[in-house]
Amino acid sequence: MTVASQVKKTIATLKGNQGTLRLYALQTRDEETKLVYNEALKTTGRIINDLEGRMQILEYSEPQYKGN
Amino acid sequence: MQTWIQILISSVSLFFLLFISIRLMGKRNIVRMTPFRFVSYIIIAVITALMSLNLIANLAFGLIALGVWVLFPIALDYLSLKSKWIHDIVNGKETVLIKHGKIMEENLLQTRLTAEELLRELRTKNAFSLADVEFAVMEDTGDINVFMKSHKNPVSSYNLGIKVAPLAEPQTVILDGNMLDESLFSLGFNREWLNIQLETMGVSIDNVFIGQVDSSGDLYLDLFDDSVQLPQPKVKEMLYANFESSQANLMSFALETNNKEAKKMYSEHAEALGQLMEKLKPYLLR
Numbered sequence: 001m002t003v004a005s006q007v008k009k010t011i012a013t014l015k016g017n018q019g020t021l022r023l024y025a026l027q028t029r030d031e032e033t034k035l036v037y038n039e040a041l042k043t044t045g046r047i048i049n050d051l052e053g054r055m056q057i058l059e060y061s062e063p064q065y066k067g068n
Numbered sequence: 069m070q071t072w073i074q075i076l077i078s079s080v081s082l083f084f085l086l087f088i089s090i091r092l093m094g095k096r097n098i099v100r101m102t103p104f105r106f107v108s109y110i111i112i113a114v115i116t117a118l119m120s121l122n123l124i125a126n127l128a129f130g131l132i133a134l135g136v137w138v139l140f141p142i143a144l145d146y147l148s149l150k151s152k153w154i155h156d157i158v159n160g161k162e163t164v165l166i167k168h169g170k171i172m173e174e175n176l177l178q179t180r181l182t183a184e185e186l187l188r189e190l191r192t193k194n195a196f197s198l199a200d201v202e203f204a205v206m207e208d209t210g211d212i213n214v215f216m217k218s219h220k221n222p223v224s225s226y227n228l229g230i231k232v233a234p235l236a237e238p239q240t241v242i243l244d245g246n247m248l249d250e251s252l253f254s255l256g257f258n259r260e261w262l263n264i265q266l267e268t269m270g271v272s273i274d275n276v277f278i279g280q281v282d283s284s285g286d287l288y289l290d291l292f293d294d295s296v297q298l299p300q301p302k303v304k305e306m307l308y309a310n311f312e313s314s315q316a317n318l319m320s321f322a323l324e325t326n327n328k329e330a331k332k333m334y335s336e337h338a339e340a341l342g343q344l345m346e347k348l349k350p351y352l353l354r
Contacts, residue, residue, distance in 0.1 A: 003324065009319040020307045027285025029255065030234050033351055035320045043344045047318075056328055058191050 002015050004058040018044050071122070078127070079120040086116050089138040094145060098167040102159050105141065112137050159208045166204035169217070177204050188215060232353040235283050242279030242289070255281055262287075271299060284351075303351040308345065315341040 019043060025037035089112070096105070112134065120131040148155035161176050167187060176186065186199075195201045203215040225232045238249040242285040247259055265287045267274060280289045289298055315338055322334035 003321070005171050006317065007321065010314050010321075013314050017310050018306055020303060023283060024304070024307075033233060033284070034346060036351055040344050040348055043338075043340055047341065050333055050337060051308070054333065057330075062277055 002062065003053065004062060005059060007055050011048055011055065014044055014048050014051070018048070024055055075120070075122055078122065082116050082120050086112070089134075090317070090344075093138065093141055100207055100211060103210070108235070128210050162208055163206045164203070164288050165206055165212065166198075166201050166214075169199070171198075171200055180205070186212075231350045238280040238282045238288075240278065242276045243274065243277075245274045245276055247273070248258075251281075255285075257285075271296075271298070308348065308352040309343060311345050311348070312328075315345065344349055 021037050021041050021044065025034050025041065026035070028034055076184070089235040090109075098109075101109075115124075115134050115137065118124050118129065119134070119232050143157050144154070148158045163179050164172060165175055165179070165181070166172065171183075171186070176183070186204075188205065190196075190198070190201060193212065195204075195214050195216060200220045200282075201214055202217045203242075204212055205211050239255055241248055241252050241255070241257075241262060247262060249259070250274060252262060254256060263273075266276070269287070269289065271289060271291065275291050275293055275296070276289050277292050280288050284304070286303070291298065311349040318334050318341065322338060324329050325331050325334065327347035
């Protein structure tokens with residue numbers, strides 16, 4: 001596996017985590033828990049953003065693996 | 069009128085009368101009752117039994133006696149709610165039996181409790197050794213409650229300094245294959261949500277004996293058909309594991325890349341994710 005596809009996989013995992021977190025943030029009845037989940041969502045969003053930026057650079061430098 | 073009809077009518081009417089009056093007298097547990105209350109219940113029962121069998125010739129006399137024994141306890145209850153002084157006279161006060169680990173012999177005598185009885189009561193509270201007891205008190209109902217020495221108390225997460233997620237009580241949403249709308253709505257869910265959950269678990273509602281939703285919104289089911297293996301909610305553990313693997317990935321990216329800027333970005337995020345996991349741990353794993 002190339003680095004680009006590994007990064008892509010990590011992004012996908014993190015996005016999946018975001019989905020689950022969002023679900024729990026909506027489901028929970030406790031305000032404090034909701035706050036923690038929302039904070040986690042924000043942090044995860046930031047990481048995904050940066051990883052996607054890195055992804056673009058990687059795809060640019062190894063265009064033969066684009067889309068893998 | 070024939071006697072048996074008389075007895076039937078009076079018994080049936082007394083049945084309902086007694087039912088209502090006992091209800092009016094409150095919901096207190098019959099086991100944890102003050103001796104006086106116990107006696108008044110017995111007197112009510114005896115009067116009703118005598119009236120029901122027509123052993124009291126004049127029905128009015130019976131009703132008067134019954135009224136007194138029903139209404140006076142109710143009146144006393146109201147008064148003791150209003151005044152602490154009356155409450156203490158009616159119900160008695162609690163008696164301290166053990167203080168600072170030492171038995172108060174005078175108080176023991178006052179409650180007519182022998183040493184053996186005290187030890188037996190302590191044993192029922194799991195205090196087999198007198199040395200473990202810091203404080204014991206006999207309540208006005210005659211129950212003995214024990215406060216153990218602090219080093220003999222069970223460990224709580226507070227003692228260990230571990231943060232645990234706040235958990236509210238679970239709500240039962242399915243009973244005997246029927247959805248309970250009231251508890252569903254109190255959770256902020258509806259029937260459609262429950263149907264989707266059941267569908268993803270691959271279970272039909274007829275097969276569910278009990279279904280409970282915990283405060284984080286996870287559904288736990290008990291089925292009629294015990295041979296069916298259900299996936300029990302493990303989503304939170306999965307979520308945590310996913311975060312762990314993502315963090316490991318970020319760390320390995322940081323090691324692999326030669327680009328300084330990317331290295332910094334990766335390791336910063338790995339650290340942020342680590343902090344995030346630490347914060348989420350009580351909510352996802354405990």
